[in-house]
Amino acid sequence: METFNQLIQSAQPVLVDFYADWCGPCKAMDPVIKAVAGVLSGKARVVRVNIDTNQTASRNYQITAVPTLMLFRNGKVLWRHPGLLDKVSILKVVEQHLV
Template identity: 35%
Template sequence: MDLITLTKDNFNNQLQEEDKPLLVDFWASWCGPCRMLSPIVDELAAEMSDSVRVGKVNIDENPELAEQFGVMSIPTLILFKDGEVVAQSVGVQPKADLITMIEENSK
């Protein structure tokens, strides 16, 4: 499963596209913690593709999306289900915690 590069142009379409929840990683290239979290997000995209879609928003290129969802610190992960925010995580989190967040909010 490939990661989805999300922009202001495709975000709403991706949000409504499938019945699977969408995990969105808000990040920036200059952010050290974002670089630490990125491989974990990549693993989640590969390992959990049956239950969740994973996308990334570069906040430098899409500041309006970060503003729309109140992203004040990065990395921030937001899980959407049926177009609504159902969970949020700020900062670098262990992979197991992120899996739990996805599983508990995807039912």
């Protein structure tokens, strides 16, 4: 199984949705993240990270609000956004970072 650190080392952009099962706004973002993943299939990875079960990654990236979206490439943070965001805005950010 791939670790979080291995996952974000990809040369392909990796969009990470830090969420929690108990978080209402996170549940609202679920269909948006799924739609983004469908559009970006083959171009970028989209993963969801539960902050309660992956506390190390949450702590390492100082996730203090959920949902928080982060975009990584080669282990570097390219973008970060706490809170809700629509599909078009997320796609615009990610597409700017596609090779």
